[in-house]
Amino acid sequence: MGIKSIKAVSARPICLAAACMVLLNPGAGADSVTGEENAKGTVQSVTAAEIKMKEGKTLPLAKVRKVEFDGFAVAAKDAGVFLKDGTKLTGVFRDSPDGQIFRSTTLGPLKLKNEDVSAFFYDSEFLGKLASDKNLAAPLVIDKKGVVYAGKIMWSDTKSAGVKTSEGLKKIPIEELSIIYYSAFKPSPSVILRNGDIINLTREFKGESMSVTFGDKKIDVPIKAIKEINL
Numbered sequence: 001m002g003i004k005s006i007k008a009v010s011a012r013p014i015c016l017a018a019a020c021m022v023l024l025n026p027g028a029g030a031d032s033v034t035g036e037e038n039a040k041g042t043v044q045s046v047t048a049a050e051i052k053m054k055e056g057k058t059l060p061l062a063k064v065r066k067v068e069f070d071g072f073a074v075a076a077k078d079a080g081v082f083l084k085d086g087t088k089l090t091g092v093f094r095d096s097p098d099g100q101i102f103r104s105t106t107l108g109p110l111k112l113k114n115e116d117v118s119a120f121f122y123d124s125e126f127l128g129k130l131a132s133d134k135n136l137a138a139p140l141v142i143d144k145k146g147v148v149y150a151g152k153i154m155w156s157d158t159k160s161a162g163v164k165t166s167e168g169l170k171k172i173p174i175e176e177l178s179i180i181y182y183s184a185f186k187p188s189p190s191v192i193l194r195n196g197d198i199i200n201l202t203r204e205f206k207g208e209s210m211s212v213t214f215g216d217k218k219i220d221v222p223i224k225a226i227k228e229i230n231l
Contacts, residue, residue: 035065035231043067045207046223061205067229074195074225077105081112082119086186088198093122095158106197107212107219118185120156126178131187139163142179143172156180192228193221 033039033051042054051059051067080090081102091104103109118138121127126142140150141163149172151165161180163170191199191210199221202213209220 029070031070032068033059033064033066034068035059036063043069043223046205046210046229047207048205061231065231067226067231069194069223069226069228071194071224071227073227074193076124076195076197078121078123080104080121080197081117082121082185083116083200084118084183084185086188086190086198086200088196090195090197093120104197105195106193106199106221106225107214107217110214110217114182118183119179119181121179122174122177130179130181136181138181138183140181141170141172141177142181143176144178145176146178153180153182188230189228190230191226192230193225194227195225 030040031043033043033053037059039053039057039059041057043051044054045052046061046067048061050061051064053059077090077092079093080088082088089102089104089106089110091102094101094103101109102112119130123144125144126146129136129142136148137150139153140148141153141161142148149163149165149170151163154162154164154169156162159174161172161174161177163172186200189198189200191203193199199212204211206220209222210226212219212221
């Protein structure tokens with residue numbers, strides 16, 4: 001991609017209703033840990049060895065298959081990148097003297113290598129097509145009208161993308177691009193964040209945070225930012 005390197009009522013009835021909901025469903029609003037050992041409550045910390053619950057229970061990480069956090073979803077950027085390992089990072093693309101650079105909402109400014117990239121997306125409208133339509137095989141480009149251009153991607157830069165199709169060379173201006181799909185990516189998510197980002201990169205759980213390795217960078221992500229961990 002030319003990248004270098006959403007009549008008032010009183011509060012009392014509402015509070016009473018909320019209290020009734022908790023009494024009827026004490027597990028509502030709780031984090032969930034499932035596997036050979038299970039727990040509900042509040043996950044306090046996650047390490048390479050264990051998960052500690054605020055309520056006092058400790059579970060060996062080796063006996064856990066999934067951790068689901070109760071935190072609310074966070075609105076994500078429409079644009080982003082898929083890496084070949086299935087990592088999905090949302091953020092913004094910026095022009096620079098060296099070409100277009102990518103600033104990840106989660107990991108900050110990144111130097112992406114084209115050989116590690118599966119797809120760039122500039123809006124999220126047609127992302128579902130890549131997973132649901134089995135007839136869509138990389139490489140291809142999808143524009144913002146949903147038109148699919150299948151063929152060899154000749155170039156992509158800060159101004160346009162070129163695709164050699166069966167009907168000849170097609171040049172799509174950057175402002176009309178939705179997705180540039182270079183190659184297939186791993187579909188199984190390891191860690192899903194509250195903003196929808198997927199982290200399949202090397203990571204280390206350090207208690208109240210997760211250290212993610214990207215190239216020569218290590219970035220700490222608080223576990224409060226995580227929606228789901230698959231082990």
